[in-house]
Amino acid sequence: MSVEKPPPAATPPPVLSSHQFIESLYQEWKNDPSSVPEQWRHFFQGFELALSTQDGAAGDQGRKQSQVASLIYAYRNIGHLVAQLDPLGSSRPDHPLLALDAFGLAESDRDQVFDTGHLGGIPQRATLREILAMLRETYCRTVGVEYLHIQDTHVRRWLQNEMEPRHNRTDYPAERKFETLDLLTDAELFETFIQSRYPGHKRFSLEGAESLIPALHAIVELAPDLGADELVLGMPHRGRLNVLANILDKPYEVLFSEFEDVPLPDMYGGDGDVKYHRGFSSDHLNRHERGLHIALVANPSHLEAVDPVVEGKARAKQRRRDDTGQRRRVLPMLIHGDAALAGQGLAAETINLSQLEGYRTGGTIHFVINNQIGFTTSPEEARSTRYPTDVAKMVEAPIFHVNGDDPEAVMLVSELALRFRQELGRDVVVDMVCYRRHGHNEGDEPAFTQPLLYEKIRKRPPVRLLYKQRLVEEGLLSNEDSERRAMAFKERLEAAFEAVKVQCPLPDPQEHAYGGLWQGLDAPFSHEPVATGVEQERLIEVARTLTNVPDEFALNPKVARQLARQRESVDNGGRVLWPVAELLAFGTLLTEGSPVRLSGQDSERGTFSQRHAVWHDMKTQQAYIPLNHIRDDQARFCVYNSMLSEAAVLGFDYGYSLTEPDMLVLWEAQFGDFANGAQVIIDNFITPAMDKWQRSSGLVMLLPHGFEGQGPEHSNAYLERYLAACAEDNIQVCYPSTAGQYFHLLRRQLKRPFRLPLIVMTPKSMLRAPEAASPVEELASGSFREILDDPEPPRRPRRLVLSSGKLFWELQAARDEAKAPAALLRVEQLYPFHDALARQLADRYHGVEEVVWAQEEPQNRGAWSFMFPRLLELVPDTPLRYAGRAASASPATGSLRVHKQEQAELIRSALAVS
Numbered sequence: 001m002s003v004e005k006p007p008p009a010a011t012p013p014p015v016l017s018s019h020q021f022i023e024s025l026y027q028e029w030k031n032d033p034s035s036v037p038e039q040w041r042h043f044f045q046g047f048e049l050a051l052s053t054q055d056g057a058a059g060d061q062g063r064k065q066s067q068v069a070s071l072i073y074a075y076r077n078i079g080h081l082v083a084q085l086d087p088l089g090s091s092r093p094d095h096p097l098l099a100l101d102a103f104g105l106a107e108s109d110r111d112q113v114f115d116t117g118h119l120g121g122i123p124q125r126a127t128l129r130e131i132l133a134m135l136r137e138t139y140c141r142t143v144g145v146e147y148l149h150i151q152d153t154h155v156r157r158w159l160q161n162e163m164e165p166r167h168n169r170t171d172y173p174a175e176r177k178f179e180t181l182d183l184l185t186d187a188e189l190f191e192t193f194i195q196s197r198y199p200g201h202k203r204f205s206l207e208g209a210e211s212l213i214p215a216l217h218a219i220v221e222l223a224p225d226l227g228a229d230e231l232v233l234g235m236p237h238r239g240r241l242n243v244l245a246n247i248l249d250k251p252y253e254v255l256f257s258e259f260e261d262v263p264l265p266d267m268y269g270g271d272g273d274v275k276y277h278r279g280f281s282s283d284h285l286n287r288h289e290r291g292l293h294i295a296l297v298a299n300p301s302h303l304e305a306v307d308p309v310v311e312g313k314a315r316a317k318q319r320r321r322d323d324t325g326q327r328r329r330v331l332p333m334l335i336h337g338d339a340a341l342a343g344q345g346l347a348a349e350t351i352n353l354s355q356l357e358g359y360r361t362g363g364t365i366h367f368v369i370n371n372q373i374g375f376t377t378s379p380e381e382a383r384s385t386r387y388p389t390d391v392a393k394m395v396e397a398p399i400f401h402v403n404g405d406d407p408e409a410v411m412l413v414s415e416l417a418l419r420f421r422q423e424l425g426r427d428v429v430v431d432m433v434c435y436r437r438h439g440h441n442e443g444d445e446p447a448f449t450q451p452l453l454y455e456k457i458r459k460r461p462p463v464r465l466l467y468k469q470r471l472v473e474e475g476l477l478s479n480e481d482s483e484r485r486a487m488a489f490k491e492r493l494e495a496a497f498e499a500v501k502v503q504c505p506l507p508d509p510q511e512h513a514y515g516g517l518w519q520g521l522d523a524p525f526s527h528e529p530v531a532t533g534v535e536q537e538r539l540i541e542v543a544r545t546l547t548n549v550p551d552e553f554a555l556n557p558k559v560a561r562q563l564a565r566q567r568e569s570v571d572n573g574g575r576v577l578w579p580v581a582e583l584l585a586f587g588t589l590l591t592e593g594s595p596v597r598l599s600g601q602d603s604e605r606g607t608f609s610q611r612h613a614v615w616h617d618m619k620t621q622q623a624y625i626p627l628n629h630i631r632d633d634q635a636r637f638c639v640y641n642s643m644l645s646e647a648a649v650l651g652f653d654y655g656y657s658l659t660e661p662d663m664l665v666l667w668e669a670q671f672g673d674f675a676n677g678a679q680v681i682i683d684n685f686i687t688p689a690m691d692k693w694q695r696s697s698g699l700v701m702l703l704p705h706g707f708e709g710q711g712p713e714h715s716n717a718y719l720e721r722y723l724a725a726c727a728e729d730n731i732q733v734c735y736p737s738t739a740g741q742y743f744h745l746l747r748r749q750l751k752r753p754f755r756l757p758l759i760v761m762t763p764k765s766m767l768r769a770p771e772a773a774s775p776v777e778e779l780a781s782g783s784f785r786e787i788l789d790d791p792e793p794p795r796r797p798r799r800l801v802l803s804s805g806k807l808f809w810e811l812q813a814a815r816d817e818a819k820a821p822a823a824l825l826r827v828e829q830l831y832p833f834h835d836a837l838a839r840q841l842a843d844r845y846h847g848v849e850e851v852v853w854a855q856e857e858p859q860n861r862g863a864w865s866f867m868f869p870r871l872l873e874l875v876p877d878t879p880l881r882y883a884g885r886a887a888s889a890s891p892a893t894g895s896l897r898v899h900k901q902e903q904a905e906l907i908r909s910a911l912a913v914s
């Protein structure tokens with residue numbers, strides 16, 4: 001089996017020999033010198049000069065020199081095609097594109113001396129034989145590098161200078177080699193020990209990829225010397241227990257107790273998760289006594305879903321640690337499986353975030369455990385690309401392919417990747433080609449589907465033995481030495497195993513959910529209102545920024561007029577529209593020292609042209625963020641237009657919120673409908689994280705929602721999905737109906753002794769609706785109210801109509817017009833549902849003939865299914881009725897006419913008017 005994908009038989013790609021390639025490039029250069037890369041321009045200039053100035057023999061020599069230059073280029077470019085990358089592969093035949101005759105050179109030229117140009121690790125003049133030996137050693141042994149897709153000459157040179165002078169070879173001293181053998185021993189024996197003591201348990205063994213452990217060890221040792229003091233690590237199931245034990249030093253006793261499946265103490269609470277998904281953190285001290293905090297982020301089974309979460313977490317740590325320059329102190333690293341990296345869009349989305357202003361993290365190290373299989377799927381079935389890492393080429397990341405059975409080479413490129421990240425601040429990839437010794441899990445029979453491959457694997461000695469043999473051959477070790485180490489390690493594991501049999505240890509307190517910044521945020525959810533009003537002077541102070549245009553700044557006059565009107569209403573104690581209430585909520589929090597981060601598609605201006613959180617000078621395009629100019633000692637407002645993705649961006653902002661309990665972190669969907677593109681993040685992190693991993697988040701999701709005739713994808717934020725996930729006070733789901741309520745809701749998020757994700761159905765038409773505006777005094781005092789009573793109920797109501805959000809205003813208008821005897825309650829917070837308050841309000845309308853739940857959404861959607869059992873319990877003796885659209889497969893109609901008919905009908909039905 002080969003890591004290289006054969007080209008599809010039906011449509012062979014055009015293959016140019018290097019000779020033809022250079023010839024065609026030469027023609028291009030002749031037509032337009034600027035059309036070829038810079039180094040080729042110099043090369044062709046020199047070539048022509050040589051041709052024009054030399055006599056016949058020297059001209060021949062000049063031509064040969066240029067052919068040697070192309071050969072050097074070719075090795076740098078495609079040397080990886082013949083590198084020995086696959087531990088199971090046989091020696092790779094020479095590639096025709098690298099044969100001497102492909103460059104117009106002959107065997108007889110081997111001893112001729114040439115200029116070696118920029119080639120490092122070799123004298124300026126050398127024979128072709130020496131040049132070839134150097135190139136093959138550097139680019140065609142157990143390391144294969146892809147880097148010529150990088151357009152920036154400086155970056156390419158940097159890589160060449162790192163690789164060529166040392167020929168991509170290690171020169172580790174004996175102690176380092178012994179340490180490497182020890183690490184391989186720990187990695188292998190950890191797996192075989194568990195296999196012998198806990199047969200039949202899933203552990204997703206690392207065997208076949210044990211070199212991951214010395215590679216990670218090399219990274220955590222070197223990182224503190226290169227300025228990092230924190231590593232945020234994301235990884236899937238494969239080898240995770242091994243990494244926990246052998247890199248993060250999670251005690252063997254704790255790991256074994258998880259195999260025993262003993263109920264966890266109260267501190268852990270909840271339903272928990274399988275052991276190979278849990279997070280953990282620890283502190284590593286390197287050989288120079290420099291510390292590195294390592295945080296392995298809890299991840300779900302959904303492969304690659306953790307990627308953006310890791311990035312968001314790293315970014316938040318960078319901000320908190322004042323690491324926003326080069327971003328060297330906090331280092332994100334992602335470990336991928338080959339099939340998952342190639343297949344999952346989230347991985348590509350995350351890589352695409354890597355250079356964006358609001359999301360960059362100074363480069364991520366991607367490490368691929370390329371075991372050349374995904375469950376039972378082989379590479380030919382898993383991707384259309386040659387390598388699983390091709391996706392990283394879109395950000396011009398260098399890619400180091402390396403043979404997993406050469407641990408020193410794996411360490412070498414891992415250290416190189418780390419240096420690259422620390423110096424150049426960009427993503428980089430290590431693709432460790434290896435194999436999977438067992439089935440997908442230990443109970444799986446891999447030979448059902450890959451019989452030949454597994455026959456080879458069965459015969460393949462573990463990398464520990466191969467490496468030990470290498471050290472014995474190098475005269476550094478005797479067989480007995482290494483066995484002594486293995487015995488000692490086994491004894492240590494045995495002791496841990498026996499200890500757990502007697503008593504399971506308490507988990508490390510570091511895993512406690514409410515340590516550090518989260519201290520004091522462990523209260524359970526409470527319906528107790530919290531005062532979130534802000535004195536009017538401060539509201540005015542914040543609103544003033546809306547018209548404080550810097551000198552010389554050419555603000556768009558339409559925007560200026562809109563903002564001036566809004567400011568006036570605050571100054572005069574008038575009514576505040578929704579977008580102003582939002583800016584006032586943000587601004588007042590900033591003045592209280594709480595930073596705010598808002599990210600989403602076009603969030604700076606606002607999809608509905610309502611927010612204008614960032615102004616753009618009409619002449620210079622220069623940006624200005626008024627909310628960052630309230631006062632000198634305020635916190636920062638970070639607002640970003642995101643890339644056009646939901647999953648990665650929501651995952652990123654969720655990850656950010658894990659680190660920042662005292663920051664209001666908001667993600668906004670363009671329309672709430674599109675949040676389903678991020679369903680994997682919602683289902684795996686936002687709604688269950690507290691239950692699975694005891695991790696809180698105060699993330700706010702803003703989801704524009706409301707039936708206004710804009711069709712199936714611009715009406716419905718799928719409220720029902722969030723409600724279906726509600727249990728154990730895990731999230732808050734709100735659909736406020738006034739600007740004031742929204743103001744208090746946002747501020748409340750940071751003012752209580754707990755953090756819970758907040759899902760808000762936000763408005764579209766209500767953004768500008770005067771009825772949804774609130775008097776300034778409503779913002780100046782009070783708090784968010786979970787259920788709103790009817791401000792002007794009829795004297796003798798015959799029915800009680802409950803609804804949520806925008807529909808209330810339409811019901812109220814229709815009720816008033818028809819003088820219908822209906823009292824209208826607004827459920828502004830659907831979950832956690834305030835039963836006691838609901839009961840109190842329902843009692844006020846005791847004696848009505850019926851209770852109606854009214855909604856705009858079709859019956860199979862919206863809040864009806866959620867509210868039905870709650871209302872039954874609330875008013876068991878009163879008939880209960882649904883008023884809303886009929887159940888529908890599509891979320892909303894595409895016809896404005898039908899929409900209006902439906903809307904009028906459901907309002908009539910709710911109020912029982914004709």
Ligand SMILES: Cc1ncc(C[n+]2csc(CCOP(=O)(O)OP(=O)(O)O)c2C)c(N)n1
Nearest residue numbers: 238301302303337338339340371373374375
């Ligand atoms: C999104 C998603 N789809 C499917 C699965 C089921 N699944 C678990 S592991 C796996 C194979 C992964 O292959 P690879 O990424 O190469 O990692 P390996 O297990 O080989 O280390 C699959 C399909 C999953 N966990 N996540």
